Amino acid sequence: MSYKAIRSVGAWPSVVLRGSATSRGQGLTQCLWGDWVGVFDEPEHLGFSRVRTRGRDGWLKTSDLSAERPLEVNFVDIGQGDGTFIVTPDDEMFIIDAGLGDNMHRFLQWRFNLRSRQQAPRMSTAIITHPDADHYKGFQRIFDDPRFSFDSVLHNGIVERAGEDSLGESRVVDGQNFLTDVVATQAQLETLLADPAVRGRKHYPRLLWTALSSGRVNEVRAVSAGDVVLQRDIFGKRLSLDVLAPVRDEVGGRPALRWFTKRAGITRGGDDGKTKNGHSVVCMLSYGKVKLLLGGDLNVPAERHLLDHYADTPDAFSADIAKACHHGSSDFSTEFLDAIRPLATVISSGDDEPHAHPRADTLGTLGKHSRGARPLIFSTELARSAPERITAPTAARNAVLALADAVVGAETEQTRGVARKKLVDLLATTIQRSVSMYGLITVRTDGNVALVAQRLERARSATSKWDIYPLERQDDGTLAYAATS
Numbered sequence: 001m002s003y004k005a006i007r008s009v010g011a012w013p014s015v016v017l018r019g020s021a022t023s024r025g026q027g028l029t030q031c032l033w034g035d036w037v038g039v040f041d042e043p044e045h046l047g048f049s050r051v052r053t054r055g056r057d058g059w060l061k062t063s064d065l066s067a068e069r070p071l072e073v074n075f076v077d078i079g080q081g082d083g084t085f086i087v088t089p090d091d092e093m094f095i096i097d098a099g100l101g102d103n104m105h106r107f108l109q110w111r112f113n114l115r116s117r118q119q120a121p122r123m124s125t126a127i128i129t130h131p132d133a134d135h136y137k138g139f140q141r142i143f144d145d146p147r148f149s150f151d152s153v154l155h156n157g158i159v160e161r162a163g164e165d166s167l168g169e170s171r172v173v174d175g176q177n178f179l180t181d182v183v184a185t186q187a188q189l190e191t192l193l194a195d196p197a198v199r200g201r202k203h204y205p206r207l208l209w210t211a212l213s214s215g216r217v218n219e220v221r222a223v224s225a226g227d228v229v230l231q232r233d234i235f236g237k238r239l240s241l242d243v244l245a246p247v248r249d250e251v252g253g254r255p256a257l258r259w260f261t262k263r264a265g266i267t268r269g270g271d272d273g274k275t276k277n278g279h280s281v282v283c284m285l286s287y288g289k290v291k292l293l294l295g296g297d298l299n300v301p302a303e304r305h306l307l308d309h310y311a312d313t314p315d316a317f318s319a320d321i322a323k324a325c326h327h328g329s330s331d332f333s334t335e336f337l338d339a340i341r342p343l344a345t346v347i348s349s350g351d352d353e354p355h356a357h358p359r360a361d362t363l364g365t366l367g368k369h370s371r372g373a374r375p376l377i378f379s380t381e382l383a384r385s386a387p388e389r390i391t392a393p394t395a396a397r398n399a400v401l402a403l404a405d406a407v408v409g410a411e412t413e414q415t416r417g418v419a420r421k422k423l424v425d426l427l428a429t430t431i432q433r434s435v436s437m438y439g440l441i442t443v444r445t446d447g448n449v450a451l452v453a454q455r456l457e458r459a460r461s462a463t464s465k466w467d468i469y470p471l472e473r474q475d476d477g478t479l480a481y482a483a484t485s
Contacts, residue, residue: 002041009065009066029054030463037053040052070445082296083098094127099137108120124152128207130155132276156281224248228241229243244317245280260305262274278301347380448473453466453467
């Protein structure tokens with residue numbers, strides 16, 4: 001397959017891929033602004049170029065193709081947990097968290113067509129926001145896969161290990177307990193995890209050890225407030241990925257992180273879960289005039305700590321689009337929401353969890369403390385679609401019981417085999433309920449305008465597959481969503 005150029009869709013906010021340059025009626029699929037396009041080495045025809053995009057060959061107006069690609073941020077539906085895949089305009093790739101299972105790995109396999117390719121493009125950075133399994137465990141499949149390699153793997157410095165003090169040593173200073181065993185450098189991490197007894201049967205140290213020993217990761221280190229993961233100019237606009245948290249203290253000349261608890265104020269104790277979550281890596285992704293806040297599982301004590309730290313820079317967390325912390329948990333402060341005041345919020349959560357995320361009060365408060373007449377709230381869980389195959393549950397249950405009785409009561413192996421096959425077929429066609437549409441939320445921005453889009457659960461037509469929300473620059477310079485009828 002020979003391309004004379006690689007371009008992206010420049011039509012805002014979407015365009016239809018045609019099956020013919022001469023007929024508007026032959027629409028093949030809907031393409032989003034920013035979609036990758038391979039332009040075939042063929043002459044233009046009637047102002048159209050023959051291209052390949054979204055797995056289809058067709059025709060797009062040459063004027064709808066652009067050499068300038070927008071920033072792409074994909075909030076992948078990984079079930080319960082977080083998983084974000086970022087592609088910069090110059091094709092650098094970042095993964096922030098990878099969920100609990102293999103959804104992120106499967107998404108990347110689809111994205112890079114790894115069924116027919118032997119190698120994925122090299123990733124710039126993987127960021128593990130904190131050591132909770134629904135954020136990090138999905139990286140195990142990726143780090144184990146020899147087709148993936150990374151320049152950097154970044155974490156928050158809290159490294160779980162086997163033993164009684166699972167987070168390491170602590171020290172109390174002026175009534176405040178601090179975690180003093182922050183593993184900041186790769187050398188410290190290698191020394192700690194070289195001992196198999198320290199790794200034990202814990203998943204998190206095993207994951208980091210896999211990255212360290214794979215030979216496919218250049219560095220593994222901790223980051224904290226003030227670190228810069230990415231910063232450069234692209235198409236005349238500044239692109240940056242800045243770390244806002246965790247905020248470190250210093251105790252005895254060593255980096256330290258304070259223990260968080262369910263109660264406000266200083267304490268000699270601490271809560272492992274609150275502390276791991278509260279010191280999540282929080283990043284601000286900025287491109288031109290557009291800002292996206294990407295957090296982990298912040299909680300009330302952590303948010304108050306961050307607001308105190310950034311008291312002199314009140315706009316530190318101000319963003320146009322934000323990923324909701326902790327999957328829509330109710331453990332948040334309205335003061336922190338006011339510091340963000342986004343136009344759009346994305347919640348990553350899953351069905352099979354005991355927390356009822358996203359919480360009803362959280363959804364209402366997010367809308368109340370966002371900006372604009374119609375604040376936008378997206379959820380990977382709500383965007384997911386699964387066909388309901390059991391339309392008559394009582395009849396289905398009775399049919400299953402009858403076939404089960406027939407299997408048990410069969411007088412010959414032949415009749416038992418026939419009954420068993422009927423039971424298996426019934427389970428496969430009637431009872432089984434499977435996800436048919438994962439709830440990917442995609443954000444595209446050129447640094448001036450932006451769009452947020454999700455796939456429709458059922459396409460209106462071959463050329464209308466996306467629910468698109470444009471965010472446009474207003475006369476006063478602000479970004480806003482204007483609802484369309």
